[in-house]
Amino acid sequence: xxxxxxxxxxxxxxxxxxxASARDGRVVVLGLMLAAVAASLVASPLPGSLAVTARILGAxxxxxxxxxxxxxxxxxxxxxxIGLVAEAAVAVAAFAVGLAMxxxxxxxxxxxxxxxxxxxxxxxxxxxxxxxVFRMGVGVTLLTLGSSLLVGAWSGPTPPLEQLAxxxxxxxxxxxxxxxxxxxxxxxxxxxxxxxxxxxxxxxPRPVAARPVAARPVAxxxxxxxxxSDAAERAGTPRVAAVQAVxxxxxxxxxxxxxxxxxxxxxxxxxxxxxxxxxxADDWLAWEAPAPEPAQPVTTHSARRAPVxxxxxxxxxxxxxxxxxxxxxxxxx
Amino acid sequence: MTLITFLLICVAGMLLTLLTMPFARLSRLxxxxxxxxxxxxxxxxxxxxxxxxxxxxxxxTWFGGFFLSALAAxxxxxxxxxxxxxxxxxxxxxxxxxxxxxxxxISSTDPTxxxxxxxxxxxxxxxxxxxxxxxxLGTTVGVAELRTLALVVSASVLxxxxxxxxxxxxxxxxxxxxxxxxxxAAAVAVRSxxxxxxxxxALLSRSGEGLGLVLSLVWIPTGFGLIALSWNASIFGVPGDxxxxxxxxVQMVAIATLILGAVGAMLHDEIEEIVVYSIVQDTGFIxxxxxxxxxxxxxxxxxxxxxxxxxKSALVAWAATASWAFxxxxxxxxxxxxxxxxxxxxxLVVIVAATLGWPGSPVFEARGTxxxxxxxxxxxxxxxxxxxxxxxxxxxxxxxxxxTPTETVRRAGGDWPHWPHLARETDESASxxxxxxxxxxxxxxxxxxxxDDDEGVPxxxxxxxxxxxxxxxxxxxxxxxxxxxxxxxxxxAAIVAFGGFGASDASQSGITLDDAAAPPPNPxxxxxxxxxxxxxxxxxxxxPTLQLAPSAPxxxxxxxxxxxxxxxxxxxxx
Numbered sequence: 001x002x003x004x005x006x007x008x009x010x011x012x013x014x015x016x017x018x019x020a021s022a023r024d025g026r027v028v029v030l031g032l033m034l035a036a037v038a039a040s041l042v043a044s045p046l047p048g049s050l051a052v053t054a055r056i057l058g059a060x061x062x063x064x065x066x067x068x069x070x071x072x073x074x075x076x077x078x079x080x081x082i083g084l085v086a087e088a089a090v091a092v093a094a095f096a097v098g099l100a101m102x103x104x105x106x107x108x109x110x111x112x113x114x115x116x117x118x119x120x121x122x123x124x125x126x127x128x129x130x131x132x133v134f135r136m137g138v139g140v141t142l143l144t145l146g147s148s149l150l151v152g153a154w155s156g157p158t159p160p161l162e163q164l165a166x167x168x169x170x171x172x173x174x175x176x177x178x179x180x181x182x183x184x185x186x187x188x189x190x191x192x193x194x195x196x197x198x199x200x201x202x203x204x205p206r207p208v209a210a211r212p213v214a215a216r217p218v219a220x221x222x223x224x225x226x227x228x229s230d231a232a233e234r235a236g237t238p239r240v241a242a243v244q245a246v247x248x249x250x251x252x253x254x255x256x257x258x259x260x261x262x263x264x265x266x267x268x269x270x271x272x273x274x275x276x277x278x279x280x281a282d283d284w285l286a287w288e289a290p291a292p293e294p295a296q297p298v299t300t301h302s303a304r305r306a307p308v309x310x311x312x313x314x315x316x317x318x319x320x321x322x323x324x325x326x327x328x329x330x331x332x333x
Numbered sequence: 334m335t336l337i338t339f340l341l342i343c344v345a346g347m348l349l350t351l352l353t354m355p356f357a358r359l360s361r362l363x364x365x366x367x368x369x370x371x372x373x374x375x376x377x378x379x380x381x382x383x384x385x386x387x388x389x390x391x392x393x394t395w396f397g398g399f400f401l402s403a404l405a406a407x408x409x410x411x412x413x414x415x416x417x418x419x420x421x422x423x424x425x426x427x428x429x430x431x432x433x434x435x436x437x438x439i440s441s442t443d444p445t446x447x448x449x450x451x452x453x454x455x456x457x458x459x460x461x462x463x464x465x466x467x468x469x470l471g472t473t474v475g476v477a478e479l480r481t482l483a484l485v486v487s488a489s490v491l492x493x494x495x496x497x498x499x500x501x502x503x504x505x506x507x508x509x510x511x512x513x514x515x516x517x518a519a520a521v522a523v524r525s526x527x528x529x530x531x532x533x534x535a536l537l538s539r540s541g542e543g544l545g546l547v548l549s550l551v552w553i554p555t556g557f558g559l560i561a562l563s564w565n566a567s568i569f570g571v572p573g574d575x576x577x578x579x580x581x582x583v584q585m586v587a588i589a590t591l592i593l594g595a596v597g598a599m600l601h602d603e604i605e606e607i608v609v610y611s612i613v614q615d616t617g618f619i620x621x622x623x624x625x626x627x628x629x630x631x632x633x634x635x636x637x638x639x640x641x642x643x644x645k646s647a648l649v650a651w652a653a654t655a656s657w658a659f660x661x662x663x664x665x666x667x668x669x670x671x672x673x674x675x676x677x678x679x680x681l682v683v684i685v686a687a688t689l690g691w692p693g694s695p696v697f698e699a700r701g702t703x704x705x706x707x708x709x710x711x712x713x714x715x716x717x718x719x720x721x722x723x724x725x726x727x728x729x730x731x732x733x734x735x736x737t738p739t740e741t742v743r744r745a746g747g748d749w750p751h752w753p754h755l756a757r758e759t760d761e762s763a764s765x766x767x768x769x770x771x772x773x774x775x776x777x778x779x780x781x782x783x784x785d786d787d788e789g790v791p792x793x794x795x796x797x798x799x800x801x802x803x804x805x806x807x808x809x810x811x812x813x814x815x816x817x818x819x820x821x822x823x824x825x826a827a828i829v830a831f832g833g834f835g836a837s838d839a840s841q842s843g844i845t846l847d848d849a850a851a852p853p854p855n856p857x858x859x860x861x862x863x864x865x866x867x868x869x870x871x872x873x874x875x876x877p878t879l880q881l882a883p884s885a886p887x888x889x890x891x892x893x894x895x896x897x898x899x900x901x902x903x904x905x906x907x
Contacts, residue, residue, distance in 0.1 A: 051387075105502040128483055133475040140483045147490035151445060155497045158445070160387035165437065165449040169486070172430075172456030176482060179463035180475030 009112035011038035023079035025070030033063035051163035058167025062174035069178035094122035108156035117149030137177025339374035343433035364425030372405035399839040407646035418657035427457035435556035444496040448489035451560040461545035477533035488520035507573030525554035525616035538609040590617035595722030621707030633699035635840035640830035644687040647822040671734025673747030676816035683823035687830040696830035748816035753805040
């Protein structure tokens with residue numbers, strides 16, 4: 001007759017394998033929740049209903065926090081670094097070792113708790129060695145669950161307050177993970193930082209006149225021309241200044257376009273200024289004259305590629321649809 | 334009941350502060366109210382209060398209440414200072430969560446509950462660290478924070494298992510003790526940013542955290558260190574080769590922290606970095622208290638932790654105020670700061686006195702005792718070297734402040750008292766703040782009087798009422814108010830460091846876990862009868878009884894010369 005602790009231990013390991021190997025963040029969260037809920041049941045005798053309820057509520061709250069972070073779209077986990085089969089093999093091997101080993105003799109708790117705990121700790125090693133914050137949070141959670149199982153196996157039944165403290169710890173870990181996951185903008189900034197640190201060859205665009213003549217209407221093309229100030233900025237900083245322009249929605253003139261001044265050059269990372277008291281909007285006694293807002297450097301792909309309105313831009317009405325074909329770009333047809 | 338009240342205030346305040354965060358004013362109000370309530374509840378903690386939840390009893394002690402009061406007072410003062418220098422919006426909920434966890438940890442009689450609660454109390458550091466997640470540093474800081482959390486959890490669980498006196502199936506049970514000691518010391522070292530684990534702390538200092546630094550580097554490490562120290566002597570105070578080797582490793586980390594932390598503070602030019610390395614240096618004394626493994630080190634360690642919490646909080650507040658007042662944190666640009674902000678200068682001197690003390694003062698003696706018990710005799714000069722190095726970087730800060738002021742410093746108002754007076758906006762002698770204030774006053778004045786200037790051009794000057802002037806004076810003198818708050822925090826730190834407010838008496842009472850550290854007799858184990866703390870100062874009830882597996886050979890009772898508490902050199906095998 002199999003004990004309930006055996007089924008719970010198997011569920012713990014299954015949840016751990018899913019959490020450690022899945023790519024989708026929500027599946028990872030589901031695996032973690034399964035492991036956390038089942039971990040509270042790997043005990044003999046079973047803890048009181050109040051303690052189990054506290055652990056289950058804690059597991060659900062922790063899963064919700066991670067689920068919310070996963071739902072924000074900022075998690076792009078690469079999944080397991082060694083693959084599902086390898087993770088499962090590691091878990092099973094650690095489980096078998098846990099069933100066989102006797103570091104504490106006699107065991108004060110069920111041997112299945114020791115096996116499941118060792119299995120979770122083995123599964124946590126690979127995520128903890130990486131640099132993915134979400135997967136690292138999964139690793140910390142697995143490590144905590146495994147450690148709690150080992151305490152139960154080596155020290156005997158856990159009192160209800162310990163279950164409550166463990167639930168609080170799991171919620172704290174999940175909350176910390178969800179808070180520390182870098183936002184999408186931060187990931188792009190980091191990518192920009194890496195890319196822009198490497199010197200890029202300046203490629204001059206082909207002359208407009210040399211472009212092939214299109215027989216059909218040509219969509220407006222963005223034109224980027226390195227300017228004198230741009231080159232000077234390149235010489236001064238490793239970062240490449242962003243030159244961006246969006247062609248006006250009008251037929252492109254035949255002559256060579258004028259050089260476009262850089263709009264918002266990327267500046268090197270600045271040290272953040274010391275925080276100052278922010279003036280309240282409705283504070284009629286705000287004596288300090290508000291300092292002009294410094295121009296924020298554009299640091300993301302999306303912001304850099306978005307059309308930016310310049311001060312000397314004039315609002316132009318949208319071009320009317322014309323049945324005429326666009327004039328040829330390369331002079332006379 | 335008073336303990337439950339304190340815990341409820343902390344948890345409810347944390348949740349309400351987080352929920353009201355979109356409403357800035359309401360969130361600040363709730364945060365300050367919660368911190369004030371937590372401080373009142375901590376001050377009113379009954380030293381003999383106890384609550385039994387299941388099989389675990391939460392009991393309070395005098396020192397526990399004192400420590401929680403110190404945490405709450407530091408949090409409240411820093412948040413009030415943050416109203417002027419820049420509101421640390423996540424500091425208050427994180428501090429409340431930390432205080433709740435530490436409150437459970439230091440009042441629990443069950444070691445496992447205490448250690449798990451202590452580990453949970455370290456998680457709120459992510460609330461502060463998450464402010465930088467949108468920067469390129471975000472991933473690095475997040476990874477470091479989670480790895481630290483993993484280490485703290487592992488150390489806590491291993492320590493709990495060790496304390497629970499399990500029957501290790503090992504020929505040499507001191508190996509398990511040594512492993513637990515090493516992991517716990519590593520958790521304390523990593524959490525507090527000791528050398529060579531100081532990189533995350535340095536990254537945090539460069540991220541513009543400001544007042545938030547104090548949570549990650551002072552409050553949380555101190556709480557966890559207090560739990561680690563509470564049963565350190567009774568569990569690890571046994572002789573053994575493995576333990577001696579582990580102690581030597583921790584001693585090396587402590588020495589490196591004491592020396593290199595001060596060197597780092599001297600080499601850096603940003604005052605946040607100087608403050609961070611100063612904190613890092615002083616965490617070396619927590620590690621020394623761990624390596625002492627003696628009951629004699631308990632009282633000075635507790636007094637040092639109290640002084641450390643408040644003095645370093647005051648130092649972080651000083652740095653944030655100086656950065657805000659002069660709009661720069663670079664020491665090169667802050668030349669002459671002391672001339673413009675003498676009250677900040679006095680506050681820094683008081684902080685130095687609270688941190689270092691002088692011969693004969695309680696904090697000085699506490700540091701000396703920790704060095705004497707934690708290091709072997711030939712290395713006792715490290716304590717003097719640490720003091721001299723500390724004095725060097727503090728003197729550097731003060732000396733830079735006495736130089737000729739830079740344009741940045743001259744432009745700032747400083748913390749001299751100001752009184753609004755009428756002047757033209759074109760008056761070059763008026764500071765920018767005064768010009769801004771008077772420009773607003775001109776808008777406020779409902780009656781104006783015409784006058785001619787030197788060139789005969791009619792000029793309308795506002796006629797001001799006293800209430801306008803008082804309001805303007807209140808606004809103009811914000812740096813003065815903030816500096817006075819910093820000075821007040823530093824003064825409290827100095828009073829506590831010199832044993833005032835009953836700190837000396839409270840530090841002798843310990844926390845609940847001290848009394849519960851002695852494990853219950855294990856019927857299946859074999860009592861080896863070793864009594865390592867055979868010094869006269871050791872309490873008989875706190876003497877550990879190492880339970881071994883039946884197959885394990887009993888440890889020989891150490892002679893008095895081998896006792897770690899009798900001679901510190903014996904702990905290192907020297």
